[in-house]
Amino acid sequence: MDRYGNHLGGQHNQHGHHGGNPPLGHHAMGASNGLNMSGLPQLNMGGMPSIGNGYDMGGYDHGNSYMNPTSYMNVPPPVMHSQSGGSGMQSLSSSATHSPMPTTSSNAPKASKAKPAAAASRKRKTPSETQSNPDAPDSPTSSKGGDENSEDPKARRRAQIAKAARKHRQRQKDELVALRDKVKDLKEQIEVLQSSEPSEHDTEIGWKQEAEQHAEIRARVDQENEFLRKTLMEQMKFIQRLQDYFTKQPLLNAPSLNKMLTSSPSMGMSAPPAPALMPPPTMPSSFFQLPTVSFRDTLQKVADEGMQMCTESIQYCQMFRAPQVPNINYLGMTVQYEVTNDAINVFSRLTIPHINFVGAADKIWDLYTSRQFHLDFPLTESYEVLDTIDNDTKYTRTILNLTLPNPDKNGNSKFKSERLHIVKRRNVGNAVYIASRSVNDDPSWPSTPSYVRRNMNIGMMLRDTMDEGRPATECMWCIKVIMDQFTDTSVVANRQDTILPNLFEVTPAFFKAMVERVQQQQ
Structure with missing residues (x-):
């Protein structure tokens, strides 16, 4: 018997699992030992090895084994660790082997007090806190919050989406800064080229001046055309009046027929002719050739x-x-x-x-x-x-x-x-x-x-x-x-x-x- 009151089976292995069968009468693994409590695996279920068949429990340290009811109640449940790119669960035997086990039963009150603290630590953190602090309980890389993330995949998905969005926004900002720098560089190059090799048509001043000159010339031409048009219309009206005047009164200014017949051609100095009632108007040579429409x-x-x-x-x-x-x-x-x-x-x-x-x-x-x-x-x-x-x-x-x-x-x-x-x-x-x-x-x-x-x-x-x-x-x-x-x-x-x-x-x-x-x- 060891110092904890456990009987050693006399087998050569004192730690771990043993190949022999333990005495069936000592520490029987029945229902009375409390191993069928709620939340514990049934040892007689399919897939679990039978205690009495091929396993030597004589030299096993029952005080540290998870098979001990008193020690099991003081040990937290197995931890599920999340790996990078996925999550996996360690086997029950491995977690039991590597988990630290309490040495005395006096740790039970402390474990019961630690449960509320552990529950409080399970409170979910924001995605930013989880990403920024790898030791946070809810962090995918934290050993303390892996099982909570496995139980809540939506939180982990939101954290991944937030991280991808931050990366996308940062990438857009970097691209915008790079494009602005490039535009600034190109503008500086254009200014340098324009100052070194000025073009003949790089400004609007020359074109504007030429357009204004053409507009002034056209305005003068239009004004001259309008003046000529008005003058022509006035001349046509005057010519029409002259035509009507000579048509209605053709012999108003003609010399007297009797005076022409009685005048002597042998006279050396003839008297000046009598003044006409009105001087004959001066008309262009093409007066009678103008195409006019009859007023009638x-x-x-x-x-x-x-x-x-x-x-x-x-x-x-x-x-x-x-x-x-x-x-x-x-x-x-x-x-x-x-x-x-x-x-x-x-x-x-x-x-x-x-x-x-x-x-x-x-x-x-x-x-x-x-x-x-x-x-x-x-x-x-x-x-x-x-x-x-x-x-x-x-x-x-x-x-x-x-x-x-x-x-x-x-x-x-x-x-x-x-x-x-x-x-x-x-x-x-x-x-x-x-x-x-x-x-x-x-x-x-x-x-x-x-x-x-x-x-x-x-x-x-x-x-x-x-x-x-x-x-x-x-x-x-x-x-x-x-x-x-x-x-x-x-x-x-x-x-x-x-x-x-x-x-x-x-x-x-x-x-x-x-x-x-x-x-x-x-």
Whole structure:
């Protein structure tokens, strides 16, 4: 028996496992010894060697063996060590062989007190602490926390991911620093090359200066072209006026025929010729070779446009069922008017009894183109027929004295209105149309500040109708003022609040006077 009270089996081996069989009666390994406690392996399980078969336990140190119940309770469980790149478990026999065993039973209280400390040491550390401190209990390389990591692979995986992320971020930072250094180096090389070998086109100054020079040259050329264009247009207008002047008055400056016949050729010194009424204008040699369009063709075109506008206005007047203002009975006529931003329209209707429309149309045409009838009208200052293109087309000029609703800044309440109109008549079978259209671009009569012009179109339609069971003529009159560039709205007289009163001042009274003259001539 040794000093611990264990019987030695007498075998030659005192340490380790022995080849002989121990006495079965001494320290039997039954259930009474407590080896079947919870958490301990059953020795009679499959895969475990039988105690009584081939193992000599006589010389074994039972005090230090894990087979001793008292010593087993004081020994912590086997430790599982984690290896680099993986984890492995040592065998039970190896851990039992190399584990330090307590020598006395007095260590049991100390072991029981050490359990809470060991449990506290098992508290999981953060991945950074585990990676930075290899001796930490949760570190994969620590011998104290290997079994905890094996029990919690998620923590170890998180630590590995954090470590890989730190490496990746550090690698990106290193690459960024390297790239910045390289960019700085390349910039320095470019500056050195530019300073040593300057290029001809390395700056924008030269190109900008050249572009500015070209822009200045183009601006001067455009200005010259605009000046030449205006000069040419003025010359063309002047030439057109000269052509009209010599066409209408060809013999104004010609010498007297009687004087040429009575003059004696034998006279040595002849008297100087009488001065002409006006000096002959100096004209270029190519004056009569310029290709010009006849102004009469222009007048014919304007007359056709006026007839088309007259037809449209009459049709609109017939369908004018919902006026902005109710019908007005003015001077025995039904009058309507409409004002928009683009135009001002005035419509009037009247029935002429006991006359057919053809006879009434002939009489109205004669009165409308009669100089005397216009001069008899109180508001007419002058009237003349400038050109008679044919029996149904005439070019006229009228000056009217009109009134402003309110005096202007100079205190004037009167102004003069000039009308250059081409008048045309057309018989369509069941009705007769008469149209009067403004001519806005006559070179012989340019616009002057003395007169106010308006872009106007006047139309009349005469057709048969019945009045109290008797034949009669229905006469419709429409006048339209177009608010465009030919009606200068900067002038006070061309504002809409002035144009509308002027139309009521002139048109109904003039129309009524013509109808009364037609009735008197029956």
